[in-house]
């Protein structure tokens with residue numbers, strides 16, 4: 001480790017990492033460090049390969065200014081996306097590129113234990129070279145269910161009730177770990193790499209087996225008193241409806257507009273045989289609607305109407321610039337999105353009508369990208385509690401993979 005004070009290095013790295021490119025003058029202005037200190041620290045970071053020179057700008061006086069960026073291969077993260085039916089693992093670099101991935105299908109009804117998770121995490125590390133392995137910085141996990149204040153997790157599908165997940169994994173991996181609910185990870189991924197880059201007021205809506213929201217207001221993620229803000233699926237969207245919700249209420253948005261809600265309604269109203277009902281998949285309902293089958297169209301109309309109405313409430317309450325839709329239900333994007341837009345237009349007052357509605361383009365990797373961002377944020381923001389992270393980042397990069 002060089003004799004450059006760690007706080008200088010941390011301050012400079014914190015300034016550089018969110019920017020695709022930056023000049024030395026901008027670093028001096030942002031960090032408030034004196035030019036000599038910045039030069040000394042940058043000399044070290046450039047010679048170690050942690051920071052790369054990517055070009056030169058000519059200023060008015062003819063002076064050349066170096067353009068710098070963080071070396072994407074200066075650090076790696078393990079990202080884990082715990083879904084209800086499978087677990088995705090990835091090894092990513094500092095800018096979220098997935099280097100290695102691994103997937104584990106979950107057996108229905110069989111819980112997940114720490115040994116399963118450690119195996120998956122090992123699988124994405126097995127091709128790492130030694131110099132890369134020494135640059136593993138942190139683990140990020142996107143998790144379904146509820147994360148309690150002490151970072152214990154309750155996720156019924158994974159067989160966990162107040163399970164001390166962070167504690168056990170940190171103990172086994174010796175790496176710092178960041179854990180957040182899926183909707184939070186998704187909205188962070190959209191702000192980092194997706195369509196919400198630079199958008200300080202945005203809401204990500206996950207529409208799958210459940211319906212949830214990740215809400216960012218004025219650049220801050222909304223958590224709530226019990227970290228339960230964004231349980232959008234459990235607003236009562238139709239007080240006169242009988243649709244049962246697993247939360248115990250009736251008429252919840254999730255009971256009408258989730259994938260399981262749509263399947264239930266179609267099974268109840270269609271004339272399918274019991275065997276056909278058993279084989280029914282969400283895609284079948286969308287295919288029937290595309291053939292103008294009245295029952296399928298009625299179920300999709302109702303779900304879209306409920307989603308549009310619910311979104312209009314979010315728009316009035318939070319005044320977002322952007323709403324991003326994602327989740328399994330978007331396999332019926334062609335059917336749902338125009339109907340949701342129509343319902344939104346019907347229910348949203350003029351003074352908040354400029355909210356844009358988009359569909360996520362991050363695809364199935366959104367959970368992994370969000371988990372990688374959690375790890376990145378932990379590594380850069382919390383390096384005071386993990387001083388070795390700065391040392392790892394600033395150690396010489398022995399080799400660089402072509403990016």
Ligand SMILES: [Zn+2]
Nearest residue numbers: 234245247252
């Ligand atoms: Zn409910």
